[in-house]
Amino acid sequence: MALKLLIINPGSTSTKIGVYDGEQEVLVETLRHSSEEISQYETIYDQFKFRKDIIINVLKEKNFDINSLDAVVGRGGMLKPMESGTYKVNEKMLKDLKDGVQGQHASNLGGIIANQIGNELNIPAFIVDPVVVDELNDVARVSGVPELPRVSKFHALNQKAVAKRYAKESGIKYTDLNLIIVHMGGGVSVGAHKNGKVIDVNNALDGEGPFSPERAGSVPVGALIKMCYSGNFTEQEVYNKVVGKGGYVAYLNTNDARDVLKLVSEGDKEAQLYFDAFIYQISKSIGEMATVLEGKVDRIIFTGGIAYSDKVIDELTKRAGWIAPITVYPGEDELLALAQGAIRAMTGEEEAKEYK
Numbered sequence: 001m002a003l004k005l006l007i008i009n010p011g012s013t014s015t016k017i018g019v020y021d022g023e024q025e026v027l028v029e030t031l032r033h034s035s036e037e038i039s040q041y042e043t044i045y046d047q048f049k050f051r052k053d054i055i056i057n058v059l060k061e062k063n064f065d066i067n068s069l070d071a072v073v074g075r076g077g078m079l080k081p082m083e084s085g086t087y088k089v090n091e092k093m094l095k096d097l098k099d100g101v102q103g104q105h106a107s108n109l110g111g112i113i114a115n116q117i118g119n120e121l122n123i124p125a126f127i128v129d130p131v132v133v134d135e136l137n138d139v140a141r142v143s144g145v146p147e148l149p150r151v152s153k154f155h156a157l158n159q160k161a162v163a164k165r166y167a168k169e170s171g172i173k174y175t176d177l178n179l180i181i182v183h184m185g186g187g188v189s190v191g192a193h194k195n196g197k198v199i200d201v202n203n204a205l206d207g208e209g210p211f212s213p214e215r216a217g218s219v220p221v222g223a224l225i226k227m228c229y230s231g232n233f234t235e236q237e238v239y240n241k242v243v244g245k246g247g248y249v250a251y252l253n254t255n256d257a258r259d260v261l262k263l264v265s266e267g268d269k270e271a272q273l274y275f276d277a278f279i280y281q282i283s284k285s286i287g288e289m290a291t292v293l294e295g296k297v298d299r300i301i302f303t304g305g306i307a308y309s310d311k312v313i314d315e316l317t318k319r320a321g322w323i324a325p326i327t328v329y330p331g332e333d334e335l336l337a338l339a340q341g342a343i344r345a346m347t348g349e350e351e352a353k354e355y356k
Contacts, residue, residue: 074110076130216246
């Protein structure tokens with residue numbers, strides 16, 4: 001009999017939940033929270049009971065029997081750097097999620113809410129592949145400034161999910177493959193997967209790598225330093241230029257790649273330039289990762305919402321298709337990826353890891 005799972009994925013102004021019977025979606029709801037509701041709470045952790053109660057109430061309204069659940073799975077948050085995998089929520093994890101050891105983010109609530117519901121039902125609670133998954137080679141951490149080591153923060157959940165999907169579909173173990181995976185959404189992450197480990201990847205969370213709809217990418221360092229000390233901007237304003245208001249937002253005042261593609265189709269020369277630059281920078285990053293893998297690349301995989309665009313894929317293929325064959329898995333099914341991680345742990349396909 002298939003395992004029945006509740007999946008919880010908190011965002012800044014919404015909480016997406018899903019009920020899965022094995023890998024089969026039974027129920028999906030996006031619970032939206034107004035700015036007035038959120039502003040009542042001083043910290044993200046303070047939102048915990050408010051969000052949990054909404055989840056339980058919605059499940060009751062849908063006549064779903066929560067006592068039929070076998071496990072609860074939350075989106076992993078800003079924890080310490082950790083290996084990829086499925087982790088059972090423990091006290092150390094709960095403390096670090098509450099404290100926000102690498103930053104306060106709504107995703108920190110995923111494991112906390114999952115644990116509370118799991119305790120009440122006497123079933124396990126898990127998280128799977130949070131953005132802080134860190135499998136970098138030591139050489140990839142060296143930046144040139146000892147105080148500023150390179151760090152791993154990227155779309156780990158989706159990159160790992162599509163890597164394992166490709167491995168399953170190709171009949172080759174993930175640990176026997178060399179892959180370059182490109183996630184294209186609000187941010188862009190380009191990862192080198194070697195024998196089941198992401199040995200190098202740009203810090204997409206903080207805007208490193210190619211620019212994207214909402215991130216500036218790796219910018220000229222000298223000019224950035226001068227901007228920081230110009231007296232014209234606060235620290236937060238500079239950070240916002242890199243994360244949130246960079247990329248397409250800065251150039252074309254939109255964070256929707258579909259708007260850019262529409263302008264390009266209408267002959268807008270400015271939009272064409274920035275679209276070409278977007279393709280150019282991602283292709284350069286793919287080339288970098290090809291050298292990380294010493295030219296032995298089994299497959300390039302494109303994923304994320306922007307991968308739905310045939311034009312984007314065609315242009316990237318022209319520039320990078322000579323490196324390796326290409327597979328496209330558009331979108332990112334985070335709820336399913338979280339469910340699959342828990343299933344692997346509960347069926348013994350993988351061992352659930354302990355957060356330390």
